[in-house]
Amino acid sequence: MPSPPAVDSTVPESKHRIYLDHAATSWPKADGVTDAMVEFMTNVGASASRGNHASAMKASERVRSLRSKLARFVNAESADCVSFHSGCTSALNAVVHGLVGPSHDIGRGSHILTSSVEHNAVLRPMLVAAKAADARVEEVASDANGSLQVNEVIGKIDDATRLVALSHVSNVTGTVQPIAEIGEAIAEINQSRNASNRILFLCDAAQSLGYVPIDIQTLGVRALAAPAHKGCGGPPGIGMLYLSPEWHDRIQPWMQGGTGHDGRSDAMPQTMPGKLEPGTMNLPAIAGWTAAMNSMAALEDSATELAALSQQLHVGLNGIDGIQVFGRPGPLPIASLDFGPELPPDDAAAILDAEFGIEVRSGHHCAARIHRHLGTDSAGTLRISGGHGTTPEEIDAVIAAVAEIAAQITSLT
Numbered sequence: 001m002p003s004p005p006a007v008d009s010t011v012p013e014s015k016h017r018i019y020l021d022h023a024a025t026s027w028p029k030a031d032g033v034t035d036a037m038v039e040f041m042t043n044v045g046a047s048a049s050r051g052n053h054a055s056a057m058k059a060s061e062r063v064r065s066l067r068s069k070l071a072r073f074v075n076a077e078s079a080d081c082v083s084f085h086s087g088c089t090s091a092l093n094a095v096v097h098g099l100v101g102p103s104h105d106i107g108r109g110s111h112i113l114t115s116s117v118e119h120n121a122v123l124r125p126m127l128v129a130a131k132a133a134d135a136r137v138e139e140v141a142s143d144a145n146g147s148l149q150v151n152e153v154i155g156k157i158d159d160a161t162r163l164v165a166l167s168h169v170s171n172v173t174g175t176v177q178p179i180a181e182i183g184e185a186i187a188e189i190n191q192s193r194n195a196s197n198r199i200l201f202l203c204d205a206a207q208s209l210g211y212v213p214i215d216i217q218t219l220g221v222r223a224l225a226a227p228a229h230k231g232c233g234g235p236p237g238i239g240m241l242y243l244s245p246e247w248h249d250r251i252q253p254w255m256q257g258g259t260g261h262d263g264r265s266d267a268m269p270q271t272m273p274g275k276l277e278p279g280t281m282n283l284p285a286i287a288g289w290t291a292a293m294n295s296m297a298a299l300e301d302s303a304t305e306l307a308a309l310s311q312q313l314h315v316g317l318n319g320i321d322g323i324q325v326f327g328r329p330g331p332l333p334i335a336s337l338d339f340g341p342e343l344p345p346d347d348a349a350a351i352l353d354a355e356f357g358i359e360v361r362s363g364h365h366c367a368a369r370i371h372r373h374l375g376t377d378s379a380g381t382l383r384i385s386g387g388h389g390t391t392p393e394e395i396d397a398v399i400a401a402v403a404e405i406a407a408q409i410t411s412l413t
């Protein structure tokens, strides 16, 4: 077994650095992102929705403009359906804690459906909110590649089901879930229910926004959360929640604070998006996300390149003896793999980093339950994830490196 080198993150300067950890965060960022953030801090600097001076108005306009842009991007009914949060995690917390609770719309005795592929950003707030509400959480199991089946999801919906929360794309295997089909079936069920009993279909689009076209109406989701820093190539520290108008009056603010409006009131505003946006907004991140959206190539163009990289990655890895590969070729170049007991994923990642200059992630990727279905519960997987800007040469390099490590293990066992 190759012994893991002492981790020295200073890869020799002469070695090309290959970043294949886009599922953690994209890097490098989209064109213009850093410049736009610096420009905002240099030339504007003020807070949005606070004050009527020229700089505050400029800041407010930046927020308004990005809100409208994102609303159009996901085909939301209006810009008011988009609220800003400090990331996808806080957007998910806002919708879960805003609707699930003892005195909330989704309360005592409700049934909540989620899946085994979900990220802790969905699962953890869900479990806490459901416990407080005395609601029942049920999990749909994935197959050994992280795929969910439509009939298994729909088959678990009962009269008490009020929330179905699923991710669009798995951050562990890159698997795309059949969200539109599930959305259609949920819409049909909702037609026979009265308004107070409808199911909220929530989609975690952390791993898809900016990679895969998202049309809220086609997907049939009624809430969707996503960050700026992954597929959009934007900065960390900002994310969005889309919430459909029928839920605007029902959601309760999960955080309280100043919103810049109606400051004499002790209560949060009742209107969207302000009711979910207490506190000073991350304006440099708003500027950076705007630049990322402006420089984004048409998704149809990048989709072809990303799908080709995915094919190359999966075919290459599947041709290597002695490793197990999870996921299938799809729209994103993501794969998880396992070298077996001889080389835990953490050690494999350390070797790739120190000896090959290739940066990938190991472990459970904040989505622990999927590993029970992959058979990688104890140590997780080694995850290779490319994104916008990843080249075929970089994919070839990681395949060659994995093959070399696998051959070394085989020769020693």
Ligand code: PMP
Pocket (backbone or CB within 6 Å): 023, 024, 087, 088, 089, 090, 119, 121, 122, 167, 169, 170, 171, 204, 206, 207, 227, 229, 239, 366
């Ligand atoms: N869901 C999924 C599927 C993710 O991959 C991530 C981030 N890794 C999140 C939610 C949370 O996103 P963030 O850390 O940007 O808040």
